[in-house]
Amino acid sequence: MTSLRQRVLNELQRRNYSPETTRGYIHAIKQFADYFGKSPEKLGSEEIRQFQLYLLKEKKLAPGTVEGRMSALRFLYKKTLKRRDIAYDDLVFPKVPRKLPVVLSPDEITSMIEAAPNLMHRTILMLLYATGIRRAEAALLKVGDVDSERMVIHIQLGKGSRDRDVPMTPKLLEALRQYWRWKHPKIYLFPSTEGHRGQERPISDKTVWYACKEAAARAGIKKRIGPHTLRHSFATHLMEAGTDLRTIQFLMGHAHLEHTTVYLHLSQRHLHAAPNPLDQITITDQTFSRKRPDSYQA
DSSP states (O other): OHHHHHHHHHHHHHTTOOHHHHHHHHHHHHHHHHHHTSOGGGOOHHHHHHHHHIIIIISOOOHHHHHHHHHHHHIIIIIISOOTTSOGGGGOOOOOOOOOOOOOOHHHHHHHHHTOSSHHHHHHHHHHHHHOOOHHHHHTOBGGGEETTTTEEEEOSOTTSOOEEEEOOHHHHHHHHHHHHHHOOSSBSSBOSOOGGGOOOBOOHHHHHHHHHHHHHHTTOOSOOOHHHHHHHHHHHHHHTTOOHHHHHHHHTOSSGGGTGGGGTTOHHHHTTSOOGGGGSOOOOOOOOSSOGGGSOO
C-alpha cells in the first residue's frame, strides 16, 4: 500500500482536497485493502461489491457512511489508477434516506450549556449555537479569527475551502473573553496539549463532538445529539425569527440554496403558517353507540 498510498495522496493534494477528506479517503482505501488482504491494484469490481455488502449488512454502517467509502474507491480506481475495467455502475452509492435533522428547543439548548462540565466545553457549546459553524471549523479557530472591532468571527477555509465571516453577539464576545482570561490561548482558540517540538496544536473535532454528547447526557436530553444538532438548531431558530433563506445560506456556508431549504420543514413558524383545512369546516356533534365497531351488523 505504501507506493499506492503516495499516489493517492499526490492526486488528492493536486486537486487541493481538504485534510479531513484526505484522511477519510486514505482510511477507506486501507480498510478495503485490509478486508481482502491484498493491494487494491489486484482487486476489481466483484471485490468492490462484496466490500459494499459487508459494510451495509455486517458492519451495519449508515448509507451515508458507505457513500463516503465508495467515494474514496471511486477516486482510487477512476482518478488515480484510471481502471477502465471498473465502471461507475460497479461503484454505486447506496440510497441515502433523507431524514429531517434533530432540532432542540431554546430551553434544551440552555440546559445543555448549563450542564457543561467546564468552561471550555461551555464556551464551545455557546460558540456552536451562536454561529452555526461546523465542529471542524470550531476546532481550528484561532485567537486572531475573533474580530471584536467588526464583531465577526472569521472562518478560514471552511467546507469547500471557502472563507466566510459569521456575526458575533455581545453575549458570545463576553463568553469568549471570560474563557480567554481563564485559558490564555496563544494561537488556537481551543488548544490541545503541545505537540511535536512544543508547537501548540488545536483540539480534535472529536473533542467538540464529545463536549456536546456529555453536556446532553448531563442535561438529561434523550435525543440523538451532536455538534450538528446545535448547527441545525441555530438555523431553524433564525428562520423562526423571520430571517430570510439567503441570509441563512450565507451564515451556514452552504454552497447551494437547496441545502438550506430543509429548515423550512423544521421551522414551527412555517409549519403552522398555512390554515389547516380541518379547521375550515364545521362538524356538528353526534351521539355514537357504545357498541364496538366489529359488533355491527353488516
